[in-house]
Amino acid sequence: MIRAAYLVETPLDPRAVAEMMAGEQSSGTFVRVEGETEALRTRFGARVVSVEVIDERDRPSLHSAYLERKRVSGPWQRVAVEIDYPEENVGLNLPNLAATVAGNLFDLGEVTGLRLTGLTLRPEYRDRYLLPSLGVAGTRAALGVQERPLFGTILKPNIGLSPEETADLVERLCEAGVDFIKDDEIAGNHPHAPVRERISAVMARVRCWRQRSGRDVMVAFNISDEVDAMRGHADHVEAEGGTCVMASLNWCGLSAMQSLRASTPLAIHGHRNGFGAFARHPALGIDFSAYQVLYRLAGIDHLHVHGMGGKFADLTEEVAHAAKLSLQPLGHSDDRVMPVFSSGQWAGTLPTTLMETGSADFMFLAGGGILAHPDGAAAGVRSLREAWDAIQAGEALEAPGRPALAAALDFFGAR
Structure with a gap:
């Protein structure tokens, strides 16, 4: 039943x-x-x-x-x-x-x-549907990152950059030390930046970074479109050596996500933009607890859960609950998906995120929290790493000896 x-x-x-x-x-x-x-x-x-x-x-x-x-x-x-x-x-x-x-x-x-x-659902019934390609363990293995959260960012400005300008920004972010980079949900197949040109330009820089550094950065290209176009874009990402694509779940739909999953081995980064229309009124709609089951049956690998203390309307406990649900198996196989925290996140929101979720199995995406750091993107990434080090050491974020974190506290903490 x-x-x-x-x-x-x-x-x-x-x-x-x-x-x-x-x-x-x-x-x-x-x-x-x-x-x-x-x-x-x-x-x-x-x-x-x-x-x-x-x-x-x-x-x-x-x-x-x-x-x-x-x-x-x-x-x-x-x-x-x-x-x-x-x-x-x-x-x-x-x-x-x-x-x-x-x-x-x-x-x-x-x-x-x-x-x-x-x-x-019965686990046996869930197992009849598609599974994630990478999920939590596979995403970590692909990036060679264990033990800590995956630190990433969103390309900003989110629209308006040419393919080469986008590639320049991605290269700077790779050098800054991010694990993960994603398009904004409104980035698409634009006349000024066709998606396949963006993919080729960006992946040329990512491949060079891999050769120089020996480490990888996962880039989630937004390929939201009608289903045949999405499959073609995913094939292009794979041909260029990419490992991840992103889609707007609510506007592409369940069957389109199934078709995409069935046609590509790449990780699918599930963006839930528009979810508030389904869930924000307490008397109407669909709770995240049911919503995440449906889209996990489509075989996605990562799922946005919003952020704690960020710019959206969710309560901290709602965001934490969403992350915990994403990490609970639905079937007999490891079908967990990586929860993705974003929206107004920066080094100062990391401690609450860890405390409330009770796990380091998540992506922590800081757009402005990295790109708007007063000392630059590299310092923005260091501020996240320094916040993680402080948490692991049992120290307050304000403890001395972590300059990038101190600058982030001064700049973002006053906003």
Whole structure:
């Protein structure tokens, strides 16, 4: 069975609404139809596992014309509901899995709030889907970095640079000592910087850096596009010696990410931009706990979780929870994905990140935190390394002897 958990708000009988949800998303509709036999319902019908009233409110979170037509008023109860869906209803079909556990449920007139809060799969069922190509262990092995977080950055200015200007910046960042570099999510296939020209220009510098230094830097090129174009761009990255591509998950979609995973051995850096539209309203949408299951079934390797104390609206505990979920196996194989912290991150946010996640298995991406360091990008990278050294030594970040970190504290700490 596939178990989905929901937070539902309704003025109607909660058990009746839960049963209606189960029917709507499996074998039934709003009225019994010809051919809907008991045998069919037994085999294919979803089953309500639990219904628990959490609290009661005197006004609805969302408008429902359906309830107005029925002249139904409050109080409105918030209810935790769990429903089991037969795996046979889905088979091996990721878009259909999403349509089953979510789909039209958000539009039901009987509810004034509905949120998918969890998705639990049997490990055997998860193992039928695609796995990450590199994941946590493979990404570390590719970069030769163990024990500590991976320190990286985002190319800034995020748009407007020519391919050669982008390559110049990447070369400087390699020399500064980063492990990982990624495009911004709005960087794409621009007239002033076609993606394949950017890839070739950048990878020429990365290959030279490998030869000079004996170490690698992983570059995540944003190849978000329609699926055939993405596959072609990924082939070009691989041909140029690259190891990673990036895609905007919400705008490319589940099936496109599956197709990309099936066609390339490169690491897929999953950017979740736009996730706030799914999750920011507490009465509507999809929790990260369910969202990350769906996209991990598509075989991504890295997943953005936002940042602590950064520029976005997430609570620290929400970001930490997202990172911990990414590192929990869903199946029998090692299908963990590398959580990626970004958005307003710098050396001063590293201690909280480590404390809250309880693990060093993450990417820590500092865009301005590296590129805007008052002493330059190399000092920005050193400030992260010095912060890590201070944490490992059990010392305060303000302890003397770490000049790049001190400069970062003076500059970013006052902002």
